[in-house]
Amino acid sequence: MPGAGRADRRRHTRRLEILSAAARSFRSRGFAATGMREIAAAADLSPANLYHYFRGKQELLYFCQETSLERMLAAVRAARRARTPAAERLRAVIRAHVDCVLGEMEGAAAHLEVDDLPAPLKRRILVKRDLYERDIRRIVAAGITSGEFVDCDAKLTTQAILGALNWSVRWFRPDGERSPSDVGTAFAAYLVRGLIAAPSASRSNGRKRA
Amino acid sequence: MPGAGRADRRRHTRRLEILSAAARSFRSRGFAATGMREIAAAADLSPANLYHYFRGKQELLYFCQETSLERMLAAVRAARRARTPAAERLRAVIRAHVDCVLGEMEGAAAHLEVDDLPAPLKRRILVKRDLYERDIRRIVAAGITSGEFVDCDAKLTTQAILGALNWSVRWFRPDGERSPSDVGTAFAAYLVRGLIAAPSASRSNGRKRA
Amino acid sequence: MPGAGRADRRRHTRRLEILSAAARSFRSRGFAATGMREIAAAADLSPANLYHYFRGKQELLYFCQETSLERMLAAVRAARRARTPAAERLRAVIRAHVDCVLGEMEGAAAHLEVDDLPAPLKRRILVKRDLYERDIRRIVAAGITSGEFVDCDAKLTTQAILGALNWSVRWFRPDGERSPSDVGTAFAAYLVRGLIAAPSASRSNGRKRA
Amino acid sequence: MPGAGRADRRRHTRRLEILSAAARSFRSRGFAATGMREIAAAADLSPANLYHYFRGKQELLYFCQETSLERMLAAVRAARRARTPAAERLRAVIRAHVDCVLGEMEGAAAHLEVDDLPAPLKRRILVKRDLYERDIRRIVAAGITSGEFVDCDAKLTTQAILGALNWSVRWFRPDGERSPSDVGTAFAAYLVRGLIAAPSASRSNGRKRA
DNA sequence: TATGAATGAGATTTCATTCAT
DNA sequence: TATGAATGAAATCTCATTCAT
Numbered sequence: 001m002p003g004a005g006r007a008d009r010r011r012h013t014r015r016l017e018i019l020s021a022a023a024r025s026f027r028s029r030g031f032a033a034t035g036m037r038e039i040a041a042a043a044d045l046s047p048a049n050l051y052h053y054f055r056g057k058q059e060l061l062y063f064c065q066e067t068s069l070e071r072m073l074a075a076v077r078a079a080r081r082a083r084t085p086a087a088e089r090l091r092a093v094i095r096a097h098v099d100c101v102l103g104e105m106e107g108a109a110a111h112l113e114v115d116d117l118p119a120p121l122k123r124r125i126l127v128k129r130d131l132y133e134r135d136i137r138r139i140v141a142a143g144i145t146s147g148e149f150v151d152c153d154a155k156l157t158t159q160a161i162l163g164a165l166n167w168s169v170r171w172f173r174p175d176g177e178r179s180p181s182d183v184g185t186a187f188a189a190y191l192v193r194g195l196i197a198a199p200s201a202s203r204s205n206g207r208k209r210a
Numbered sequence: 211m212p213g214a215g216r217a218d219r220r221r222h223t224r225r226l227e228i229l230s231a232a233a234r235s236f237r238s239r240g241f242a243a244t245g246m247r248e249i250a251a252a253a254d255l256s257p258a259n260l261y262h263y264f265r266g267k268q269e270l271l272y273f274c275q276e277t278s279l280e281r282m283l284a285a286v287r288a289a290r291r292a293r294t295p296a297a298e299r300l301r302a303v304i305r306a307h308v309d310c311v312l313g314e315m316e317g318a319a320a321h322l323e324v325d326d327l328p329a330p331l332k333r334r335i336l337v338k339r340d341l342y343e344r345d346i347r348r349i350v351a352a353g354i355t356s357g358e359f360v361d362c363d364a365k366l367t368t369q370a371i372l373g374a375l376n377w378s379v380r381w382f383r384p385d386g387e388r389s390p391s392d393v394g395t396a397f398a399a400y401l402v403r404g405l406i407a408a409p410s411a412s413r414s415n416g417r418k419r420a
Numbered sequence: 421m422p423g424a425g426r427a428d429r430r431r432h433t434r435r436l437e438i439l440s441a442a443a444r445s446f447r448s449r450g451f452a453a454t455g456m457r458e459i460a461a462a463a464d465l466s467p468a469n470l471y472h473y474f475r476g477k478q479e480l481l482y483f484c485q486e487t488s489l490e491r492m493l494a495a496v497r498a499a500r501r502a503r504t505p506a507a508e509r510l511r512a513v514i515r516a517h518v519d520c521v522l523g524e525m526e527g528a529a530a531h532l533e534v535d536d537l538p539a540p541l542k543r544r545i546l547v548k549r550d551l552y553e554r555d556i557r558r559i560v561a562a563g564i565t566s567g568e569f570v571d572c573d574a575k576l577t578t579q580a581i582l583g584a585l586n587w588s589v590r591w592f593r594p595d596g597e598r599s600p601s602d603v604g605t606a607f608a609a610y611l612v613r614g615l616i617a618a619p620s621a622s623r624s625n626g627r628k629r630a
Numbered sequence: 631m632p633g634a635g636r637a638d639r640r641r642h643t644r645r646l647e648i649l650s651a652a653a654r655s656f657r658s659r660g661f662a663a664t665g666m667r668e669i670a671a672a673a674d675l676s677p678a679n680l681y682h683y684f685r686g687k688q689e690l691l692y693f694c695q696e697t698s699l700e701r702m703l704a705a706v707r708a709a710r711r712a713r714t715p716a717a718e719r720l721r722a723v724i725r726a727h728v729d730c731v732l733g734e735m736e737g738a739a740a741h742l743e744v745d746d747l748p749a750p751l752k753r754r755i756l757v758k759r760d761l762y763e764r765d766i767r768r769i770v771a772a773g774i775t776s777g778e779f780v781d782c783d784a785k786l787t788t789q790a791i792l793g794a795l796n797w798s799v800r801w802f803r804p805d806g807e808r809s810p811s812d813v814g815t816a817f818a819a820y821l822v823r824g825l826i827a828a829p830s831a832s833r834s835n836g837r838k839r840a
Numbered sequence: 841t842a843t844g845a846a847t848g849a850g851a852t853t854t855c856a857t858t859c860a861t
Numbered sequence: 862t863a864t865g866a867a868t869g870a871a872a873t874c875t876c877a878t879t880c881a882t
Contacts, residue, residue, distance in 0.1 A: 163378060
């Protein structure tokens with residue numbers, strides 16, 4: 001029954017278009033401030049018709065987060081499999097993360113507002129998000145253990161990295177001077193450099209203050 | 211006329227309490243998702259009475275942002291006046307920023323949702339925010355010029371730093387293992403280290419855009 | 421106890437000032453759209469203090485209407501006692517009415533929004549208003565009976581007259597070219613002339629149409 | 631595509647019903663005192679559903695005024711085109727005005743509360759209202775110039791006429807003895823007679839301001 | 841699949857009024 | 862007398878969602 005197949009494919013395409021529209025809105029105005037009418041308009045559908053593709057607003061958010069978390073998880077897993085130094089693996093993950101949240105791909109809003117999901121969906125997203133964070137943390141920790149990275153709090157450092165990456169959706173303008181790839185490259189360089197011991201140098205390298 | 215003075219002080223105290231409650235709510239649930247009822251309840255007032263102290267929700271947001279921006283501006287100005295190396299100045303600003311956004315002080319939400327303000331208030335906040343960012347960027351740029359920091363894009367690096375700092379309100383839990391001061395110290399160390407040339411300057415540096 | 425007397429007089433003065441302020445507001449924005457805060461501000465009192473002089477908003481409206489109805493009733497009674505022709509008596513009433521509703525005297529809002537009063541007060545106002553209308557109607561009817569006026573529906577004509585007079589508060593501007601007295605004189609001339617038989621003239625004097 | 635046409639017509643009908651209900655409420659209780667709930671109930675809709683047809687309360691008022699002003703403008707223009715004496719033209723306008731404000735047609739509230747409109751809508755209504763008043767004033771002025779009417783202040787006289795007409799919505803009861811057409815005829819006769827020189831031109835004429 | 845109509849719940853905000861001092 | 866603080870009720874309006882077609 002190829003007709004059904006074609007309809008299915010069409011439906012799937014539509015769903016991706018909607019997800020993309022929703023992601024864009026969620027990113028730029030936030031979940032609570034984004035109306036279903038707005039999403040529908042952006043996806044060129046009537047508000048009522050939206051409900052033929054998704055059960056509701058929360059499900060849209062869920063799929064947005066699900067989609068980009070999957071993509072980012074794939075990236076971090078590929079990085080972990082690579083036999084390159086921790087620094088290089090971490091840079092790859094950072095570039096992938098930036099590509100994902102700043103690119104025009106559908107669903108790139110994984111970093112946003114988990115609390116707006118109903119409990120069961122929230123749990124599922126949290127599991128993946130924690131897996132993702134843990135994988136990054138493990139790259140950091142591995143670098144520390146191997147001596148490639150300086151000794152530091154892997155957890156806090158990972159949060160700093162993720163913060164720099166996730167916050168980018170707030171200031172990035174697609175029509176600005178830098179491309180997502182520029183941002184990814186610069187962030188990767190800077191954020192990894194902070195894990196590598198500075199030259200024996202001097203008084204300017206550490207804690208100090210009283 | 212000490213009676214009037216006392217009444218004024220009382221009113222001022224109340225306003226700070228309300229601001230504090232609002233800031234907490236805005237930080238944890240976002241502006242749009244936070245209801246006036248919620249803020250009123252948190253400040254132990256009836257919803258209607260809230261309007262005796264502030265004209266409306268947007269004014270609350272404005273004062274939150276104004277208050278913490280002022281505090282942070284003071285910190286960054288003090289740092290710029292100091293005759294210490296750029297690294298030390300930057301660390302001081304980072305620690306102050308974290309203290310400000312994670313501390314329990316009223317209004318600590320300057321980094322949030324400028325778009326929800328009406329145009330005139332938005333302009334005023336943006337002016338201050340831009341001043342603040344520019345001051346940090348200047349510390350970074352000064353370090354680059356003097357050779358203390360590696361050559362990099364000062365603007366993007368500043369955004370990365372601010373992202374790491376601002377995002378902390380999303381994951382930080384006051385009852386967790388780390389104190390705001392722990393976070394500030396670790397972030398200062400990590401984020402400044404990334405500006406100092408690493409020793410084994412490998413070929414995998416990956417910046418230096420065209 | 422002259423002190424009490426002085427306080428009473430003072431209180432009475434204040435009440436008149438408030439009534440005047442309330443009347444001005446009611447006239448220019450209507451009862452429902454006028455807030456107690458607005459009246460209080462116009463009378464230079466705190467909102468709460470207003471309630472020391474009047475029980476509430478409806479009582480203010482009541483006294484406004486009561487005051488000017490009394491004044492207008494006095495005028496119409498004086499006119500009825502006069503032994504002048506009906507035309508002259510009617511003109512006097514019209515001038516007094518205009519003076520009353522356009523002048524700066526307190527309470528000049530009798531023509532407004534009886535329905536906003538609670539039933540008992542409403543009844544009392546309606547009694548007076550009906551007395552007033554009846555007195556005017558009687559002047560009209562007397563003129564008709566005596567042959568001084570043309571034969572017409574006294575009731576409808578009275579409504580037309582009152583409409584012209586009452587509506588003046590909607591378009592009259594105290595800083596405009598005409599004074600209240602100008603308006604009163606012109607209206608008196610025009611509205612009375614309509615009651616006096618036009619010259620035998622022609623086809624242009626009456627019903628006609630089909 | 632007759633289906634769409636039918637739906638459109640249905641929607642249009644609904645809008646007229648709502649407008650009619652709103653006009654009735656505004657006329658009898660005033661704009662500020664009329665609640666959206668009330669209008670919704672009168673139009674047999676849920677309050678929320680009202681907003682499917684009109685953007686808000688002010689838009690309802692605007693369309694009420696717009697609708698009846700258009701109708702009245704058409705009447706006054708037709709009258710001006712007629713080659714009958716000024717008296718007859720004025721009578722026609724008066725009858726049309728009364729028909730319009732007292733009839734059960736939708737939107738007949740043009741004379742009400744322009745100040746409750748937002749500035750841009752207010753401007754548009756004022757333009758039309760001024761055109762209407764000017765057209766009536768011109769009929770009066772033409773009669774004066776031609777000697778058909780007595781010499782008088784055309785502006786004030788027009789205001790008197792409009793006041794008599796507009797005020798009628800305040801006292802007219804559809805279930806009373808007089809029909810709107812009775813009122814229109816009586817008002818037309820009386821208000822035009824006042825413009826025609828009375829025979830016994832006594833000294834008590836009292837106009838002719840300095 | 842597609843959509844205009846419909847709605848209950850809830851948002852922010854205003855208001856007349858009262859209370860405590 | 863005077864007032865800032867306080868509030869319950871109600872106002873306008875929005876929103877996610879469902880229904881009927």
